[in-house]
Amino acid sequence: xxxxxxxxxxxxxxxxxxxxxxxxxxxxxxxxxxxxxxxxxxxxxxxxxxxxxxxxxxxxxxxxxxxxxxxxxxxxxxxxxxxxxxxxxxxxxxxxxxxxxxxxxxxxxxxxxxxxxxxxxxxxxxxxxxxxxxxxxxxxxxxxxxxxxxxxxxxxxxxxxxxxxxxxxxxxxxxxxxxxxxxxxxxxxxxxxxxxxxxxxxxxxxxxxxxxxxxxxxxxxxxxxxxxx
Numbered sequence: 001x002x003x004x005x006x007x008x009x010x011x012x013x014x015x016x017x018x019x020x021x022x023x024x025x026x027x028x029x030x031x032x033x034x035x036x037x038x039x040x041x042x043x044x045x046x047x048x049x050x051x052x053x054x055x056x057x058x059x060x061x062x063x064x065x066x067x068x069x070x071x072x073x074x075x076x077x078x079x080x081x082x083x084x085x086x087x088x089x090x091x092x093x094x095x096x097x098x099x100x101x102x103x104x105x106x107x108x109x110x111x112x113x114x115x116x117x118x119x120x121x122x123x124x125x126x127x128x129x130x131x132x133x134x135x136x137x138x139x140x141x142x143x144x145x146x147x148x149x150x151x152x153x154x155x156x157x158x159x160x161x162x163x164x165x166x167x168x169x170x171x172x173x174x175x176x177x178x179x180x181x182x183x184x185x186x187x188x189x190x191x192x193x194x195x196x197x198x199x200x201x202x203x204x205x206x207x208x209x210x211x212x213x214x215x216x217x218x219x220x221x222x223x224x225x226x227x228x229x
Contacts, residue, residue, distance in 0.1 A: 016056040018193040019102055023049040027088055027104035034084040046073070054090055054102065057197055065204055066095025097211045098204050106187035109200050111207035112180035113214050115154045117221035121177060125161060127217035128173045138170060140209045144181055147206045154178035179214070181207040 026045045030038060039046075051070065058068025070092045077083045089103035099110040116124055127133040144151050153176025160166045164174050173179070183203050190196060 014052075014056050016060050016194055016197050017053055018191055018196045019053050019107075020049055020192045023053070023102070024104055024106075024187050024191075026050055030086060031088050031104060034086055034088070036085060039086055050090055050102070054092055054100070057100070057200070058092055058094070060197055061094065061201060061204075064201065065098060068092045068094050068100075094204075098207070100200060104187065106185050107191060107196060107200070108182070108184040109203045110180055110182045111204060112151075112210055113178050113218060114180050115178045116218070117223050119222045120218050120220075124176075124179070124214075124218045125164070125174055127213075128170050129164065129168070133213075133217050134170050134173070137173060137210075137213055140213055141173070144206055144210060148183070149203065149206055150182045151210070152176070152180065152182070154180065179210065181210055 022045060026042055026049065029042065051073075054070055055068075058070070062068060070090065071087075073087055073090065075082075075085060075087055077085065089101050091099065091101040093099055097111055101108045101110075113120065113124070128137060141151055155177040157175040157177070159175075160168065160171060161174055164171070168174055181203070185191070185196075185199055
């Protein structure tokens with residue numbers, strides 16, 4: 001997945017307050033009028049009620065999940081037919097692996113390996129095929145789904161990958177070209193409160209075993225093509 005380079009956060013000492021109704025309405029308005037005029041007229045709302053809470057959330061999550069980085073709010077429209085200049089969500093990554101997003105729809109979080117490079121995919125499938133590591137991943141998948149978290153692949157083959165049989169006991173996992181956990185929480189009153197952090201933190205704790213499995217058995221991309229992304 002090609003994403004613009006995120007920017008490092010300054011240190012902050014304020015407590016995460018949650019996102020207010022005004023923050024939700026900011027993105028509702030941006031969806032209706034994605035223009036520089038709207039952005040400049042509501043820039044203070046973005047800075048104080050959208051970005052600042054995200055900075056504070058990342059600061060509070062950092063001791064357990066690593067430092068956070070927020071992506072730029074501007075879209076890269078050079079190769080897109082959609083020339084809307086601004087993203088209709090704010091998103092951030094965590095150093096220990098993880099993704100957080102806030103928009104008019106509410107809050108969402110993800111973790112895992114979104115799109116595997118060719119060498120990662122080879123190691124992933126070998127580990128899924130292996131009886132010991134494959135069964136370990138099956139247990140993790142079962143526990144994650146039991147927690148109400150979606151687990152799936154970025155892309156999925158319609159049949160078995162080359163070299164593997166269609167009746168493989170872990171064929172569902174072998175067909176994935178990535179493996180991610182994902183959870184969404186629709187905008188509601190709880191979002192305007194510090195406890196919104198608790199939902200995100202709980203999600204990342206449930207996702208930690210998958211992150212650990214991927215780190216041990218797959219690791220970072222090694223191909224030159226992947227490093228140039």
